[in-house]
Amino acid sequence: MKQLKWLLIIVSCAILTSCYSVRLRNVNGTPQPDPFSNRKDYYRGMAVVELDTIISIKITSKDFTYLIKEKEACESGKLNIIEYRNTFGGVLLSAITFGKKRKVTIKYVCEKPSN
Amino acid sequence: MDRYNDVATEIQRLIKETLDAGQGFRAYGSAWSLNNIASHKDRMHYNGFMNISMPIHDVDCHLNSNYDPTNLFLFECGNTIKEISETLAENGKSLKTSGASNGQTIAGCISTGVHGSALDVGSVQDYVVGLNLIIGPNKEDIVYIEPHSKPALSDEFATKLNARVIRDDNMFYAALVGLGGFGFLHGIVIEAEPMFLLKRYVKKMDKNIAFELASTMDFKNAVFTIPEETDSDGKGKRPYHFKIFINQYSDDPNCVVELMYKKAYQKHYPDPFPIIKESLYKDLIYLFVKLAENLPKSIPFLVKQLRNTILPTVNEETTGMLKEIFWDAPYQGPAFACSFGIDHKDSPKAMELFGKLTRDEGPIPGIFAMRFVKQTKATLGFTQFPITCMLEIDGVLWSESEKIMSLEHFSIRMIEVLQQNNIPFTLHWGKNNGWAFSGLLNHMYAENAVKWIDERKKLLSTDMYDLFSNGFLQTVGLA
Numbered sequence: 001m002k003q004l005k006w007l008l009i010i011v012s013c014a015i016l017t018s019c020y021s022v023r024l025r026n027v028n029g030t031p032q033p034d035p036f037s038n039r040k041d042y043y044r045g046m047a048v049v050e051l052d053t054i055i056s057i058k059i060t061s062k063d064f065t066y067l068i069k070e071k072e073a074c075e076s077g078k079l080n081i082i083e084y085r086n087t088f089g090g091v092l093l094s095a096i097t098f099g100k101k102r103k104v105t106i107k108y109v110c111e112k113p114s115n
Numbered sequence: 116m117d118r119y120n121d122v123a124t125e126i127q128r129l130i131k132e133t134l135d136a137g138q139g140f141r142a143y144g145s146a147w148s149l150n151n152i153a154s155h156k157d158r159m160h161y162n163g164f165m166n167i168s169m170p171i172h173d174v175d176c177h178l179n180s181n182y183d184p185t186n187l188f189l190f191e192c193g194n195t196i197k198e199i200s201e202t203l204a205e206n207g208k209s210l211k212t213s214g215a216s217n218g219q220t221i222a223g224c225i226s227t228g229v230h231g232s233a234l235d236v237g238s239v240q241d242y243v244v245g246l247n248l249i250i251g252p253n254k255e256d257i258v259y260i261e262p263h264s265k266p267a268l269s270d271e272f273a274t275k276l277n278a279r280v281i282r283d284d285n286m287f288y289a290a291l292v293g294l295g296g297f298g299f300l301h302g303i304v305i306e307a308e309p310m311f312l313l314k315r316y317v318k319k320m321d322k323n324i325a326f327e328l329a330s331t332m333d334f335k336n337a338v339f340t341i342p343e344e345t346d347s348d349g350k351g352k353r354p355y356h357f358k359i360f361i362n363q364y365s366d367d368p369n370c371v372v373e374l375m376y377k378k379a380y381q382k383h384y385p386d387p388f389p390i391i392k393e394s395l396y397k398d399l400i401y402l403f404v405k406l407a408e409n410l411p412k413s414i415p416f417l418v419k420q421l422r423n424t425i426l427p428t429v430n431e432e433t434t435g436m437l438k439e440i441f442w443d444a445p446y447q448g449p450a451f452a453c454s455f456g457i458d459h460k461d462s463p464k465a466m467e468l469f470g471k472l473t474r475d476e477g478p479i480p481g482i483f484a485m486r487f488v489k490q491t492k493a494t495l496g497f498t499q500f501p502i503t504c505m506l507e508i509d510g511v512l513w514s515e516s517e518k519i520m521s522l523e524h525f526s527i528r529m530i531e532v533l534q535q536n537n538i539p540f541t542l543h544w545g546k547n548n549g550w551a552f553s554g555l556l557n558h559m560y561a562e563n564a565v566k567w568i569d570e571r572k573k574l575l576s577t578d579m580y581d582l583f584s585n586g587f588l589q590t591v592g593l594a
Contacts, residue, residue, distance in 0.1 A: 029201075030195055030197050035161040040448060044448075112198070115118060
């Protein structure tokens, strides 16, 4: 019983500590604004694109590149800020599928378009 | 130029539509103002994507212009300070000063009088040389205004903007800090200067010495000197920027000060950016606010605990361009700021009074700072003293409870305290304050307020006068 308790504590700690975000931001450039955004976090007033999906890649593929394309929330098609989230579940999924299924949880903000 | 003029046509269409609907219209940019100056109950136009910029060439200048044309640029209203700084840097130029931040749009900055702490430079509006305003739906309602005494652009250039030229000092300086009331501010011609570096120092200073400097601005004969910033006689040089931070709850005889000295630009200097920028855990801010609302007596303790986050690091030295020193604002959560313009000679007394008020009738979850700005020529510029001390309290926004007074009440008490002690003052147009305080406008600006209203009436038709008025202007008595 005591060993089970310790195991649970270790697993809980592993889950908690393996869930974190890393944010990268350009020193130059301006994030694309979103005047209708109600966000009150780091991304206040910005046009944020959020992606939470699982990418499946072929058995012959080593890795993949997710393409940032021009769209309403990314008029310039250029990145200004990107934040990716690493989760214990994501690591576990990649491990048990030998890297063929990868959980992608990212937020990004593109450069404000210039006229 | 064609795209710029297409925008003007579209704005005129929107103005016509608003007029036909019998409604009001107001433009807004980054929404950084902490009051309702940039809002309207009827129609609002977001300017953030209007970021055309163009350099002014020699041939575009007026024959009597004394400006170096390489320093002149036309920016569309929605350009942020950061965008402008980057455009200028590509041309080897820099803004003369900013609002110690970079997210505001240029139109928002000048319309509300945004300032830094450049004591011999002034505020953002003080390097504006001309304004392109849209004052109605008709052909003749696109105007370019510049001072008669200091012309910059030729009539031919204004014609390219489809603009009617108005060269009039009174009109220009009234429209300069126009509070959004002089029409749709489409373009702004500014004077930049060659790129320069700022060397920034953060020091601890005896409060008495800091207040002595605040009231005299005599850095040459001050007891305090920075060895690297002295002249050949060992006397202190005059800084470009001087800011004093005051924690009114601390009995520490010292305070933190920030000084910046202007240097010639050179290519190689230490990287002013850290590798990483940390943000405060957001829930910690909410916890702070909740504690402040329910246990106000804990505020001095909490401020002390957060001093390393609130205040800059002592003995820090940084070198960088203006755009690097005043980079992106880190905190994006709910905040308040009340800012008073006071003659720098009165600033130690005013600080003492505000400190006492905050301790006796508070505490309030914020701390004070003093910044110093050269006098503006703008009719309603709040930096109206020869050197204005902008005495400000910034902090986290709280809700009124039985134990802590409201921000509105606190603002009113600050106004009352200054009036009771006969200290003349103005208020920052873009910040929180007791705007509905009786007789405030006349107390602050007296005849200048009348001049501003007269110039506005002269420029706008009756319909447009109403269309470009809003609740804020009505509250303060300017519309």
